[in-house]
Amino acid sequence: xxxxxxxxxxxxxxxxxxxxxxxxxxxxxxxxxxxxxxxxxxxxxxxxxxxxxxxxxxxxxxxxxxxxxxxxxxxxxxxxxxxxxxxxxxxxxxxxxxxxxxxxxxxxxxxxxxxxxxxxxxxxxxxxxxxxxxxxxxxxxxxxxxxxxxxxxxxxxxxxxxxxxxxxxxxxxxxxxxxxxxxxxxxxxxxxxxxxxxxxxxxxxxxxxxxxxxxxxxxxxxxxxxxxxxxxxxxxxxxxxxxxxxxxxxxxxxxxxxxxxxxxxxxxxxxxxxxxxxxxxxxxxxxxxxxxxxxxxx
Amino acid sequence: xxxxxxxxxxxxxxxxxxxxxxxxxxxxxxxxxxxxxxxxxxxxxxxxxxxxxxxxxxxxxxxxxxxxxxxxxxxxxxxxxxxxxxxxxxxxxxxxxxxxxxxxxxxxxxxxxxxxxxxxxxxxxxxxxxxxxxxxxxxxxxxxxxxxxxxxxxxxxxxxxxxxxxxxxxxxxxxxxxxxxxxxxxxxxxxxxxxxxxxxxxxxxxxxxxxxxxxxxxxxxxxxxxxxxxxxxxxxxxxxxxxxxxxxxxxxxxxxxxxxxxxxxxxxxxxxxxxxxxxxxxxxxxxxxxxxxxxxxx
Numbered sequence: 076x077x078x079x080x081x082x083x084x085x086x087x088x089x090x091x092x093x094x095x096x097x098x099x100x101x102x103x104x105x106x107x108x109x110x111x112x113x114x115x116x117x118x119x120x121x122x123x124x125x126x127x128x129x130x131x132x133x134x135x136x137x138x139x140x141x142x143x144x145x146x147x148x149x150x151x152x153x154x155x156x157x158x159x160x161x162x163x164x165x166x167x168x169x170x171x172x173x174x175x176x177x178x179x180x181x182x183x184x185x186x187x188x189x190x191x192x193x194x195x196x197x198x199x200x201x202x203x204x205x206x207x208x209x210x211x212x213x214x215x216x217x218x219x220x221x222x223x224x225x226x227x228x229x230x231x232x233x234x235x236x237x238x239x240x241x242x243x244x245x246x247x248x249x250x251x252x253x254x255x256x257x258x259x260x261x262x263x264x265x266x267x268x269x270x271x272x273x274x275x276x277x278x279x280x281x282x283x284x285x286x287x288x289x290x291x292x293x294x295x296x297x298x299x300x301x302x303x304x305x306x307x308x309x310x311x312x313x314x315x316x317x318x319x320x321x322x323x324x325x326x327x328x329x330x331x332x333x334x335x336x337x338x339x340x341x342x343x344x345x346x347x348x349x350x351x352x353x354x355x356x357x358x359x360x361x362x363x364x365x366x367x368x369x370x371x372x373x
Numbered sequence: 374x375x376x377x378x379x380x381x382x383x384x385x386x387x388x389x390x391x392x393x394x395x396x397x398x399x400x401x402x403x404x405x406x407x408x409x410x411x412x413x414x415x416x417x418x419x420x421x422x423x424x425x426x427x428x429x430x431x432x433x434x435x436x437x438x439x440x441x442x443x444x445x446x447x448x449x450x451x452x453x454x455x456x457x458x459x460x461x462x463x464x465x466x467x468x469x470x471x472x473x474x475x476x477x478x479x480x481x482x483x484x485x486x487x488x489x490x491x492x493x494x495x496x497x498x499x500x501x502x503x504x505x506x507x508x509x510x511x512x513x514x515x516x517x518x519x520x521x522x523x524x525x526x527x528x529x530x531x532x533x534x535x536x537x538x539x540x541x542x543x544x545x546x547x548x549x550x551x552x553x554x555x556x557x558x559x560x561x562x563x564x565x566x567x568x569x570x571x572x573x574x575x576x577x578x579x580x581x582x583x584x585x586x587x588x589x590x591x592x593x594x595x596x597x598x599x600x601x602x603x604x605x606x607x608x609x610x611x612x613x614x615x616x617x618x619x620x621x622x623x624x625x626x627x628x629x630x631x632x633x634x635x636x637x638x639x640x641x642x643x644x645x646x647x648x649x650x651x652x653x654x655x656x657x658x659x660x661x662x663x664x665x666x667x668x669x670x671x
Contacts, residue, residue, distance in 0.1 A: 104550070108525055108533040159489060164481035183462035187485065188533050191457060191492065192525035198496040199520035205503065205513035215503035215513060222497035227406055227490035235406040235486050252402070 079361025086129060087122045093147050097200060111181045111189035112196075116154045119172045123362065124261060125150040127290075128269040130358040131283055134349075137273020144204040145217060145272055148197040149265045152225055155193035156261075158186050160234060198222070217268050224264035233257025237323065245323035251292070253323050258298075259291030266290070266359075285348035290363050293341035297370035299324040300334055335371055342367040377659025384427060385420045391445050395498060409479045409487035410494075414452045417470045421660065422559060423448040425588075426567040428656040429581055432647075435571020442502040443515060443570055446495040447563045450523055453491035454559075456484050458532060496520070515566050522562035531555030535621065543621035549590070551621050556596070557589030564588070564657075583646035588661050591639035595668035597622040598632055630671070637669040 094116055101109050125146035132142035161168040161176040162183065169179050178186035198218065205214035223229060233256025240249055266287030270280050303326045325334040345363040349356045392414055399407050423444035430440035459466040459474040460481065467477050476484035496516065503512035521527060531554025538547055564585030568578050601624045623632040643661040647654045 105525070105530045105533040105537065107537060108530060112525060155489075159485055162482075162485065164485060184460075184536050185533065187457055187460065187462060188529050191453075191488075192529040194489065194492060195520055195524035195529065199517060199524055202513050202517035202520055206510055206517055208513075211509040211513050212504055215500050215506075215509050218516075219497060219500035219504055222493055222500055226493035226497055227403070227410060231486050231490040231493065232403045232406060235403040235483065238482050239403065239405060 079358065079365050082358050082361060083121065083123070083126055083365070086126045089143075090122045090125045090129075090146055090150065091117065093143050094150060097147055097151075097196070107181065107185060108188055108192060111177055111185045112193055114180060115158045115177045115186075115189055116151060116193060118174060120150075120154075122150060123366070124153050124265045127262065127265040127287075127359070127362060128272075130356075130362065131266045131269025131275075131287075132273030133269075134283070134352055134356040134359055135270055135273040135275040135279055136355070137269070141204075141208075142269055142272050144200050145221075145268045146265075148200045148221070149261065149268065151193045151197035151200070152221070152230075153261060155190040155197070156225070156230060156234070158190040158193070162186060165234070165238065213271065217271050220271070221264050221268060224260040229256050229260035229264075233260065240323045243323075245328050247328045250323045250325060250328050254292060254295040254325075258295040259288065262291035262294060263287035279352075282348050282351060286345050286359060286363070289341045289345035289348065290366060293338055293345060293363065294366050296325045296334055296338045296341060297367050299326055300331065300338065300370040303331065332373070335373060338367045339371045342371060377656065377663050380656050380659060381419065381421070381424055381663070384424045388420045388423045388427075388441075388444055388448065389415065391441050392448060395445055395449075395494070405479065405483060406486055406490060409475055409483045410491055412478055413456045413475045413484075413487055414449060414491060416472060418448075418452075420448060421664070422451050422563045425560065425563040425585075425657070425660060426570075428654075428660065429564045429567025429573075429585075430571030431567075432581070432650055432654040432657055433568055433571040433573040433577055434653070435567070439502075439506075440567055440570050442498050443519075443566045444563075446499045446519070447559065447566065449491045449495035449498070450519070450528075451559060453488040453495070454523070454528060454532070456488040456491070460484060463532070463536065511569065515569050518569070519562050519566060522558040527554050527558035527562075531558065538621045541621075543626050545626045548621045548623060548626050552590060552593040552623075556593040557586065560589035560592060561585035577650075580646050580649060584643050584657060584661070587639045587643035587646065588664060591636055591643060591661065592664050594623045594632055594636045594639060595665050597624055598629065598636065598668040601629065633669055633671060636665050640665045640669060 098109065098113050098116065100113070128146040128149055129139065129142050157171060158177045160166050161171055162178055168176050170176065177189055181189070201214070201218045201221070205211050205218060208214040225231065233253050237253045237257055240253060263284065266283050267280065270283040275283060303324070325337060329337060342363055346360055349360055396407065396411050396414065398411070426444040426447055427437065427440050455469060456475045458464050459469055460476055466474050468474065475487055479487070499512070499516045499519070503509050503516060506512040523529065531551050535551045535555055538551060561582065564581050565578065568581040573581060601622070623635060627635060640661055644658055647658055
């Protein structure tokens, strides 16, 4: 486990430097908005999603210079989704990564606008890259796929379904419907974006797609298990909050032992999808193992 | 004036048909989200911004097939901005175009998500067009410019500055700062998008840019004047609401007669920018005259 943690720490620093360069401190108005965007984006986070873009690009022999703008865009989209999901009208969370959520640290209007701007700037960054790309059509495809993954049929649709499910008795089909969209879609899109921009052929892209699908689900199962088991000091969130909200989670519909079994199976399937890749795919393998981690232990 | 009104009515029907085709009624989840998106996008509106995309493309000899996706994207971005601006944490408006705003007709969480999804789908539509465009690099440029116009340095920044200005004593510099971003940026971007995608050369693009800048300001001056003068039955908004909120408006800093004078000057400048265009630019001229309309009368 040590190797992948060192890898992720190194990549996190690179990603943070690239993100900070996109959003320099500004003294000009609207500085409060820019501060809120920086606060939402730069105050921490494991940067797993952008690391997946870079690792998938590396696995197929792509260059970092080409992949980094998409890595940044993916993290900006992730950050926007957290800011909006935390709002009082949505999950009403006051704590994120152990610190006040954006609407608490600033105000609700600023949080809504900071999320809107982060989403918009993500597409700005990708469009700028596409304009300069020797293969602008391929770059447009990456952008189109990412937009599909995070729009009404993807991530935003998943959050809407999650809110609609509250108070209802969740079943496995509903939980998977929500999680495939709410969490899985962006993780899959991150892996595919890295593969596409790295120049993956169709066969390699299909394998990366299988990996990304399994990883996306594994991620959420593990997160649900962690939330059910771990204290606030570990998650940075109030313990058992999902259960208290009667949220649609895997432990809630499968029970904790079966949820853990499911996490292990998904990890196996994610790793199997990478069988034909060489050691350049090791970071992808390491991220999958780390994502499930203790959540897979009986 | 009759001619331009017939033109806009005909274009409105075409634009509405294209928008409805992007968002068909769905029975599958998350159907409440899709309903809210359709409600926000399809329940009316003059479609001035998408008409500007089409008219600017026509003025430089572009094709409708190429311009329509950008026209739709511009209207989707406009619709998202209205949904979010109307939220309780922002302008807290309950009425829009004479009907309940999205968060009133649905709920706050759904309105936030519907706005997010409309913005995302706008970029999806443009990325899809870029992927199919014989000149994908040019299409990427249009997308990059639009993103710039509506992000933190553009439309969203203008809304943030507008909220920050409430309660302060507005001056002309502040009012222009806000309006150039909040309203002007998207109008200018709509005109430039039509010009670019229609194949405008640099000289024509510069003239369209001048037209778009003047029109964007004229639009807002006229809107401020209308809000100060007209009853709810005309605007679909509560009368004098801007004044009641101490909003930064042109009549507030210039007085009503000078604001009207300013509207007339901006119209003159917008029309002058089109001097070298032939009659294919008549709809652009007509839209400018209509935008100022009675607001320019002493």
